[in-house]
Amino acid sequence: MTxxxxxMGGAQFGTHFDAALARAxxxxxxLDADGELRLNLDRSREAWxxxxxxxxxxxxxxxxxxxxxxxxxxxxxxARAGAWALLADHPRADxxxxxxxxxxxxxxxxxxRPPVVDAAAWARLDAPSS
Numbered sequence: 275m276t277x278x279x280x281x282m283g284g285a286q287f288g289t290h291f292d293a294a295l296a297r298a299x300x301x302x303x304x305l306d307a308d309g310e311l312r313l314n315l316d317r318s319r320e321a322w323x324x325x326x327x328x329x330x331x332x333x334x335x336x337x338x339x340x341x342x343x344x345x346x347x348x349x350x351x352x353a354r355a356g357a358w359a360l361l362a363d364h365p366r367a368d369x370x371x372x373x374x375x376x377x378x379x380x381x382x383x384x385x386x387r388p389p390v391v392d393a394a395a396w397a398r399l400d401a402p403s404s
Contacts, residue, residue, distance in 0.1 A: 300356030
């Protein structure tokens with residue numbers, strides 16, 4: 275599906291549901307095998323639960339483009355979130371925030387295939403962090 279959504283910067287969403295949800299509620303979206311953004315329900319639920327456990331209010335919309343590096347495996351993936359609070363202080367991933375989707379996906383492509391990097395390579399990644 276080619277759903278261009280102006281609020282989320284023109285990203286392609288896998289379904290109309292994903293595009294509508296991105297406008298309605300801060301959530302985390304990751305790329306599927308076709309390179310389209312789809313709701314990552316488990317990551318979104320976990321992030322909302324972390325915020326609730328910390329007594330934080332529901333997050334405000336804040337378009338976020340990031341790479342997440344799994345600390346156990348080194349696997350890096352692109353994530354688009356509706357709020358920085360959903361990705362900040364992730365318990366199992368190192369997170370790098372980028373100014374836009376092109377910068378984040380460009381950095382991901384530069385990591386090669388498969389995008390697995392150790393902590394030292396991650397630290398050298400040329401990107402602003404938040």
